[in-house]
Amino acid sequence: MKLDPLSLRLFVRVVEDGTIASVAAREHIASAAISRRLSELEDALGTQLLVRTNKGITPTAAGINLTIMARDVLDDLQNIVTRMQEYSAGYRGLVRLLVNISTVSTFIPPLVKSFLERYPDVQLRLMERDSLSITEGVAENLADIGVFTSLPHSADIEVYPFRRDxxxxxxxxxxxxxxxxxxxxxxxxxxxxxxxxxxxxxxxxxxxxxxxxxxxxxxxxxxxxxxxxxxxxxxxxxxxxxxxxxxxxxxxxxxxxxxxxxxxxxRELSICVRRLDALSPVARIFFDHLRAGC
Structure with missing residues (x-):
């Protein structure tokens, strides 16, 4: 048996409003279509959920219980949508960062603090490495972003200015x-x-x-x-x-x-990524945050 979220939402609305007509007008769905969905829901669950009279519609004991459970389910479904939208917008997620000993001791901590104050649902995984290992690690996708002291390297990465020390x-x-x-x-x-x-x-x-x-x-x-x-x-x-x-x-x-x-x-300090246009939304936001003061 499959429960249709739309049917559950319409059921809850009908219980709240007490009439199918008002829900049909608000949802821009024909009353007959809503009535059919409610009947199919009762058939699927094998129990009467609503009492229909000329004064309106009221839920049975089973209908009241279903209303409570349906609200929870619909809230969970909306939370899924909201959470995934946060990931796609870059407000939630994980950024892997490789930094050298100089920058992790000076420039990076205040930038991390200000970023997390603005995006509290983002996780930062920060690992300290020497500069050459950082360029290689980013090229091998061990991290999204690297911050290192500029030096000759052979890694296939994009490099951008960061700070000078x-x-x-x-x-x-x-x-x-x-x-x-x-x-x-x-x-x-x-x-x-x-x-x-x-x-x-x-x-x-x-x-x-x-x-x-x-x-x-x-x-x-x-x-x-x-x-x-x-x-x-x-x-x-x-x-x-x-x-x-x-x-x-x-x-x-x-x-x-x-x-x-x-x-x-x-010395020039640099930021490196494999490809800027390939960064996840949250990693791109953090990259822009690092570069904002350059």
Whole structure:
């Protein structure tokens, strides 16, 4: 037995109005067609649902019970439609995001917060990766959107500008460089460093610059976060190179931040997608949100 949602809706309306004629006028359906649907509904359920008199129509005990259940069913069906419309409009859904350590510590958190305030029914799955892995991950559909430090890559992706950041040198207040306003990387290489883990774009930049300067990057401590890097510098383990935004966030009282006098200290951050026109509605809305301040 199949119950027709239209028949249930007409049944509820007739019970509410008490007449078929008023429902027929409101729904633009012939009275005979409504009457036939009600009779078919009673036949299908094998019980009398309505009492018809010259004064109107009233529900039987079974009809009252069906009215309650039918309202619930019709509400559920409307909720299905509403929910699916929210997905198609981008107001609900999942966005998978790959970000590098620099952006997840600086630019991304406030953008996520403002986005979720506007779209509270959207879920964001955020995963931190190194920049090269981000381009490869987006190309392989492991994520919808990637945010990374611009670098040469071979991934089949579309890349769009996002932000720029500046690299700084963090030193302890009693360090020999602490009285300087700026320093070249060659000068910084004369001292012990605290470095990020292997695989990060910053680590690669530093190793490349050290090779070009004819020096080695000296370090005894390797960390996985900028928080740990800053605390190691504060304790006097070494000096560190990090984005200006990170230095502002942690702003440790026993440290100083110096400008890094190198062209490569100014870095471009980018957003990548496989194809912009292939993004889901919710992913496209989040992409536009990321790009809004560019």
């Amino acid at each position: 500046e690299l700084k040198v963090l030193v302890r207040s009693d360090h020999p460089l602490a009285e300087r306003e700026s320093v070249t990387f060659a000068e910084a290489l004369d001292y012990e460093h605290v470095v990020l883990r292997t695989g990060t774009h910053l680590r690669l930049q530093m190793l490349t610059a050290a090779g070009q300067a004819g020096k080695s990057l000296r370090y005894k401590v390797e960390v996985t976060s900028y928080d740990a890097l800053c605390k190691m510098v504060e304790c006097g383990v070494g000096i560190g190179v990090l984005p200006a935004g990170i230095a502002r966030i942690y702003a440790l009282s026993n440290t100083r931040t110096l400008s890094l006098d190198e062209a490569w200290a100014s």
